[in-house]
Amino acid sequence: MPPAFQPPYAVPVPGAVKKDGESVPYRHFKFADKLVDHPENVFTCWDMYLHGNKLAGDDRPFMGTRRIENGVAKEYVWQSHGDVRKRIENYGKGLIQLGLGRQKAVGVYSVNRPEWTITELASYRQAFIIVALYDTLGAEAMEYIVNQTDMEYIVLSADKLDNIVKLKAQLGSIKTVIVMNETVDAEKKQAAESTGLKVYTFKEVEELGASVKEETELPKPEDIATICYTSGTTGVPKGVVLTQAASVAAISGISAVGDKGTFALITPDDIYISYLPLAHVFERAAQGIHIFKGAGLGYYQGDTAKLLDDIAELKPTVFCSVPRLFNRIYDKVLAGVKAKGGISAYLFHTAFSAKKAQLEKTVHHWLWDRLVFATIRQKLGGRLRFILSGSAPVSPDVMDFMRICFSAKVYEGYGQTENFCAGCLTIQDDNTSGVVGVPFPCSEVKLVDVPEMDYLSTDKPYPRGEICIRGNAVMREYYKSPEKTAETIDQDGWLHTGDIGMFDAANRVVIIDRLKNIFKLSQGEYIAPEKIEGVYQKHELVAQAYVYGDSMQASLVGVIVPDKGAFKAWTEEKFSSVSNPYEDEAVKKELLKELTAYGKQNDLKGFEQIRAIYLTAEEFSVENDLLTPTFKLKRETAKKVFQSQIETMYATLSNGRAFN
Incomplete structure (x- = not known):
C-alpha cells in the first residue's frame, strides 16, 4: 500500500519571516502550530x-x-x-x-x-x-x-x-x-x-x-536530570546540562509522532x-x-x-543500533550468500531485486519473505517490528538492505547530545534512503549560510547550510562553561550543530557535510583529526600527516609525508632493495605498524588509529594550497587533492588488505 502521508513532511513555522543568510525555520507537518513540550500531566522524568x-x-x-x-x-x-x-x-x-x-x-x-x-x-x-x-x-x-x-x-x-x-x-x-x-x-x-x-x-x-x-x-521540571560529557574532542570534555523538562520533551516527541502515525507506535507488548x-x-x-x-x-x-x-x-520487537553493526550484518549476510552460491545465491538476488522494486510501497512480500528472508530474519530474533538507526549517517544501500532482508520498518534519527538527540526523524512508510527526516515535534530546524564552504540557503534547487535546532529538548548550557555555551547556542536559542544539511523536495533534512573538523565515524565515535595528526607528526619518520574519516566508514585513513632524511635511513636499514619506498606495500605496512605502536604509546584509542596509509614526497605547503598562510592544513582542499587515494585506501580496507 502507498504511504499514508504525502510530502512535504515539514512546513515553515507559521508567521516566520526569512532572514538574510538563513532559511525559514521548519517544523514537523503534524506539529506546525506548537512545539511539543510534555504529555498531559507528565512534567518530569519520574x-x-x-x-x-x-x-x-x-x-x-x-x-x-x-x-x-x-x-x-x-x-x-x-x-x-x-x-x-x-x-x-x-x-x-x-x-x-x-x-x-x-x-x-x-x-x-x-x-x-x-x-x-x-x-x-x-x-x-x-x-x-x-x-x-x-x-x-x-x-x-x-x-x-x-x-x-x-x-x-x-x-x-x-x-x-x-x-x-x-x-x-x-x-x-x-x-x-x-x-x-x-x-x-x-x-x-x-x-x-x-x-x-x-x-x-x-x-x-x-x-x-x-x-x-x-x-x-x-523532582521539578527545571531540575538537572543529567550532565553528559562529550568524548573524543580536543581539550577537556564539555558537560552537556539536560534538565528533566528537556528529557520529557524529547521522549514525548517520539511518543507524539507514534500517536500521529508518522512513527512506530510502541506498546507494553x-x-x-x-x-x-x-x-x-x-x-x-x-x-x-x-x-x-x-x-x-x-x-x-x-x-x-x-x-x-x-x-x-x-527475540526483541524493537532494535536500535548504529551503522557499524548494520554494516557488520550486511557484510555477514552477503558473504554467506556468496559462499553458498548456485541456486541459493540466485534466489537471494532475485528476491532482493523484487522487494527493492516495491520498496517505496512496502517492506513485505508474500512469497520471498517466507521462502528467502525468513532465515535471515531469525538472526535478529524473527520478531522485529522496526529498527532505528542513529549516532551517525547510515549508507542508503544498508538502509534498503535492512528493510528488505528483515521485513521491518527502518527509521533513521538525527540529533546531538546537546538536544537529547531530538533533531530529526524519518517518516513512517517513507522508505527514501539517505535522508534523516523532519524535525522532532519538540524542535524546529533552519539552515544558516556557510559562505566559506559555498553552502547557502539560497542555493538551487535546494537550500543548504549549517543545521540549527531550537526547541524544548535543547540543553540548558555546557556545565560551568559560559563561553562554550555562547559559541554553540545563539541569543535566539538556536543550537548550531556544526553539521551541513539540505532541505530536499519533501523538506526532509539531508546531511551533506561537516562544518567543524570534529566528525563521527560510522560507529558514532567522535574524531578530532588535529589531535591524531599531532601525535603522528611527533614520530621521527613523519614530517606531516593528514587524517581522514568518512562517516559511512568505521575507520580512519591517512596521508603521510615522511621526513626525507629519517625515512631514507629507515628504509635502507629495514629493506635491502626498494626502488620506490613511497609506493612499496611492504614499506607502507611496516611504517603503519610503527605508527600504530607509537599512537598506542601516546594514548590514541583504537578508533583513533589510522588503518591504511598513502605516502607522498610532496610536502603540504602554502604554494600547493594545502596550507593556509598561518600554516594550518586546509582540510577541504586536502580531501579534494587526495580523493582518489582515499577511495583506494577504503577499498583496500574493505577487501581485507589493510596494512595493520
Missing part, C-alpha cells in the same frame, strides 16, 4: 516512568537478563514492573540515607544492566544528577569530570572498582562507591577502603532504603534490547521511550561479541 508503570501494570515483565549456568548463557529471567518499582524507590531512599542530596552528582560506571537503569530512575525520582563515566574517556577526562561536578558517589560494576582505586588520588571528591554486583571480592574491597573509600553493594543500599517510610520531595551504551544520550532516549510506554527491556550480557546470540534468545 512522571514518565510512572506513566509507563501504570500502562504495563505490576505483573508484566520489565527488566530481563540472561541466566548464566556454568559460564553458559541460558534463557532470559525477568523482574516485573512491580518488583522493579520497589527496588527503585528503596534504592533512591538508600542513597539519601548515605548522604546523597538533591541536585548532587552521582556517577554511573558500567555497561548496560538493570542496576544502571534503576540508578537512573531512582536519580530522577530524588533529583540526583546522573553523570555517566566510561572507559574511553581516559584517566585525565575522568578526573576532570569527577572534580568539575564535585562527585562524591559512584555506582559501578565490580570490574570497574580497580580503575577507581588506581585513580583515587586524582579523584579527590569521591567518598562512596556502590558496587552493582551482589558481592564484592574481599581483597578488592579492602584495597578500596584503604584509600578512604566507603564501599557498599547495591543490595545493601536497597535494604537501607527499605526501612525509610517517609516520602521525599518530588514490545521488547527492547538494551546494548548501546547508556553513557550516551541516544540509548537513554531510546530506552526512555520504551519505559514511558511500559515496554520490556532485555539487557545484553555486556559483550558485543555475544550480542547476536542475546538477540536470538530475547
Whole structure:
C-alpha cells in the first residue's frame, strides 16, 4: 500500500519571516502550530516512568537478563514492573540515607544492566544528577569530570572498582562507591577502603532504603536530570546540562509522532534490547521511550561479541543500533550468500531485486519473505517490528538492505547530545534512503549560510547550510562553561550543530557535510583529526600527516609525508632493495605498524588509529594550497587533492588488505 502521508513532511513555522543568510525555520507537518513540550500531566522524568508503570501494570515483565549456568548463557529471567518499582524507590531512599542530596552528582560506571537503569530512575525520582563515566574517556577526562561536578558517589560494576582505586588520588571528591554486583571480592574491597573509600553493594543500599517510610520531595521540571560529557574532542570534555523538562520533551516527541502515525507506535507488548551504551544520550532516549510506554527491556550480557546470540534468545520487537553493526550484518549476510552460491545465491538476488522494486510501497512480500528472508530474519530474533538507526549517517544501500532482508520498518534519527538527540526523524512508510527526516515535534530546524564552504540557503534547487535546532529538548548550557555555551547556542536559542544539511523536495533534512573538523565515524565515535595528526607528526619518520574519516566508514585513513632524511635511513636499514619506498606495500605496512605502536604509546584509542596509509614526497605547503598562510592544513582542499587515494585506501580496507 502507498504511504499514508504525502510530502512535504515539514512546513515553515507559521508567521516566520526569512532572514538574510538563513532559511525559514521548519517544523514537523503534524506539529506546525506548537512545539511539543510534555504529555498531559507528565512534567518530569519520574512522571514518565510512572506513566509507563501504570500502562504495563505490576505483573508484566520489565527488566530481563540472561541466566548464566556454568559460564553458559541460558534463557532470559525477568523482574516485573512491580518488583522493579520497589527496588527503585528503596534504592533512591538508600542513597539519601548515605548522604546523597538533591541536585548532587552521582556517577554511573558500567555497561548496560538493570542496576544502571534503576540508578537512573531512582536519580530522577530524588533529583540526583546522573553523570555517566566510561572507559574511553581516559584517566585525565575522568578526573576532570569527577572534580568539575564535585562527585562524591559512584555506582559501578565490580570490574570497574580497580580503575577507581588506581585513580583515587586524582579523584579527590569521591567518598562512596556502590558496587552493582551482589558481592564484592574481599581483597578488592579492602584495597578500596584503604584509600578512604566507603564501599557498599547495591543490595545493601536497597535494604537501607527499605526501612525509610517517609516520602521525599518530588523532582521539578527545571531540575538537572543529567550532565553528559562529550568524548573524543580536543581539550577537556564539555558537560552537556539536560534538565528533566528537556528529557520529557524529547521522549514525548517520539511518543507524539507514534500517536500521529508518522512513527512506530510502541506498546507494553514490545521488547527492547538494551546494548548501546547508556553513557550516551541516544540509548537513554531510546530506552526512555520504551519505559514511558511500559515496554520490556532485555539487557545484553555486556559483550558485543555475544550480542547476536542475546538477540536470538530475547527475540526483541524493537532494535536500535548504529551503522557499524548494520554494516557488520550486511557484510555477514552477503558473504554467506556468496559462499553458498548456485541456486541459493540466485534466489537471494532475485528476491532482493523484487522487494527493492516495491520498496517505496512496502517492506513485505508474500512469497520471498517466507521462502528467502525468513532465515535471515531469525538472526535478529524473527520478531522485529522496526529498527532505528542513529549516532551517525547510515549508507542508503544498508538502509534498503535492512528493510528488505528483515521485513521491518527502518527509521533513521538525527540529533546531538546537546538536544537529547531530538533533531530529526524519518517518516513512517517513507522508505527514501539517505535522508534523516523532519524535525522532532519538540524542535524546529533552519539552515544558516556557510559562505566559506559555498553552502547557502539560497542555493538551487535546494537550500543548504549549517543545521540549527531550537526547541524544548535543547540543553540548558555546557556545565560551568559560559563561553562554550555562547559559541554553540545563539541569543535566539538556536543550537548550531556544526553539521551541513539540505532541505530536499519533501523538506526532509539531508546531511551533506561537516562544518567543524570534529566528525563521527560510522560507529558514532567522535574524531578530532588535529589531535591524531599531532601525535603522528611527533614520530621521527613523519614530517606531516593528514587524517581522514568518512562517516559511512568505521575507520580512519591517512596521508603521510615522511621526513626525507629519517625515512631514507629507515628504509635502507629495514629493506635491502626498494626502488620506490613511497609506493612499496611492504614499506607502507611496516611504517603503519610503527605508527600504530607509537599512537598506542601516546594514548590514541583504537578508533583513533589510522588503518591504511598513502605516502607522498610532496610536502603540504602554502604554494600547493594545502596550507593556509598561518600554516594550518586546509582540510577541504586536502580531501579534494587526495580523493582518489582515499577511495583506494577504503577499498583496500574493505577487501581485507589493510596494512595493520
